[in-house]
Amino acid sequence: MAVISMTDDLEDFESLLEPDFDAKQFGNDLLKITNNNDATILDLNTPLKKLNYDLHEVDSRIDQLINNKPLEMIELVYRNEHVNSTIVDELKPSLEYLNMSYDRLKTQVLDPYERARKVQLALSKVYQTSFLLRGALVYIHLSNKLNTASKIAQLNISTAVNVASLHYQLQITLEENENLKSLRKIKELEQKIVTPNKRELITFLSLQMSKECLNSIKIKSNKEIISQLAYSLFLLSPQEFASSINKIILSNVTVSSQILSKTINSIRMFPEAFKDVVEKGYNIYTLETILRNIKTDNVTAAAKSSVANKAHLSHLLSEYTSTRNIKAGPSTPRDLFWNKVSSNFKKDFEISVNRGGPVGKALLKNEDFIIDTIKQNMEKSSDSSDYQKYLDMMLGSVSIISK
Template sequence: MSEDLEDFEVFLENEFNAQRFGNDLIKATNTDDSTAELDIDTPIKKINYDIGEIDTRIEKLINDNPLQILDQISRTKASRTTVRDGLKPSLDYLDMSYKRLQEVLEPYEKAQKLQNVLSKVHQTSILLRDALIYIHLVNSIKVINESNQQLNSQMALELASLHSQLESGINQSANLKSLRLIKKFDIDVVGPSSKELLNYLSTELNRVCSDTNNLNANRENVVVLLKALHSFSLQEFANTVHRIVLSHVQASVQALIKTINFVKNFPPAMEIAVKRGYTISFVQSLLRDIKSDNTNFLNEYTSQMKPKPLTPREFYWKQVATSFKKDLDISYKRGGPVGKALQRSREFIEQTIRKTMVNSTDNADYEADMQTMLNSVSVLSTEMH
């Protein structure tokens, strides 16, 4: 049978394309480059010949195998009847179920589309609501900044609260900053106001925390300033307090280092360090007294200290002692008249530390800080090389 179809295999291919076959046939029968006329008759004759050939073969196949063909036709008919009668109820039921499913699916799909629309409308509504709140807060900031009244601690506290609410709004609605109006407000109003507020708070706190007298005279004002800075930014709050402590450290270290070559000036220099240490102790007490949720400002400050959480007082005396010890060790180990004078004055220096450190705080817990300072001069107990 397969040999009978060898001439027609191309027609049995799955990828058979009549248009492509026709083009190939025309090309195959038009190979004479000397003429510009297209021969269509020859390919048509070829196709008609093939049709006639196939009809002849079909007729011969029927004549040679009439019984087998009739039997196959009968079997095919019977099979189709059996399949149709057996599957028809199931197919009808399936068709009915599908139609009923469509009755459910169509409303569901519509509901899904409506739900998506509703969700987007809801998101837009929330975004617009957040934008209105943001704009209201920005306008409140503008009113304060554009008033003729000079910025004070209470105004700073109000501004800090407004900036904190703005930051909270941005954090809760990430898409808020994508709005062009919000971007403009951020550049024109929020950014400049934020910088001005931070500069004011930092400058004022540095000024009033410069000594204990200032702190005593401005205690309530300092509390308000600290609350404002804390509300504005916990990180900026910790950084500002840290810079205040460092400014006192630097002044104390400078005073103590100058006494290495003039030991007789050590007592007044130590008095300076103790006085500044007392100021830091006062600041620490204020931080401890200001409550914040379930903790206080002091704990929140120490939590920001890296790598080790230290209170302002601990950090102050540790830094003063470490810096002073570094220069003292170098001068002592160098020897000479300075080294000898320092060694002879060891007891004098230690007694001065013990005497003055009592005044470094109002509490009786000064001994740890005193030991820190005594450790800074421990090199004087060793022999010079």
């Protein structure tokens, strides 16, 4: 029934048969109608009477309908029974066929698929376990070889290069199966053998690199050894590789700056001293050439993890330059060397000129001599014609005497 007003005769029951009829809402509306909003006591008797009245009215109308139209009612009942019987009889074969089809589908497709899915899941777990165990066996084997090599032979360059290769293979193994790191045995080997040995090896390789690049004779005659040391160090740690190259360059910068600084008070020593500096610059050029010739195409991401999402690099020189912040200064070894040397010399040179006295006057008086010495020797700083920018740097370091 819709919302009932006081004047409603309660004879319209169509709303009770609507699909969206809500008994709670109907009862709530009936209570609101039969109660005053200002009343403090809820009247339930009146709505109950109205409902009872409706029930009696419905019963009365049903009796009246049966009494007035008995044949129509009987016919309607039989018609409904006939319709239901017809629907059941006609649908039964189809339903049985559907049941048979579903049973066949379940037997031939669904059940085998479910079994196959379970087998696939089991095989996947077996494969994962097998892959993990294989990786663990490889790691254990390599760490044992690493431990044996570190105990039997005294560490030398040849042994160090071989051991670095073992460390690189360990990195690849971990990279291919990161779940290995969760195994207790792998953690123990990492802590007790691999990590300590790697630290010792990095220190050794870095020290040997510095020794082999100590002077012109060594760096020219031991290019192959330097290549092996540089590549091995890079495989172990790109950061330590770059740091070692920086140390070699800055060591040469320090010596060169000291050599040039001493000539300021005795400018006639400048040509010989500048030749020594140019020779050291050539050593840095040789080091650059060595690094450029060491290809890194086959190095995996494990050895390049320090630089995220970087483009593919083809040789160690580009690997080195990629680790340097361009904003912080020069990027190549020669850039760094000549920039530092010219900057240090310029500072000392300008202080002496500005201070005046015999030293400052001698520097000003020998302007052509100093500039000609720089121009004549810088060509020997490399085997190519790209030395011009470094020549400009060195000329800029003494530019105060040209003003």
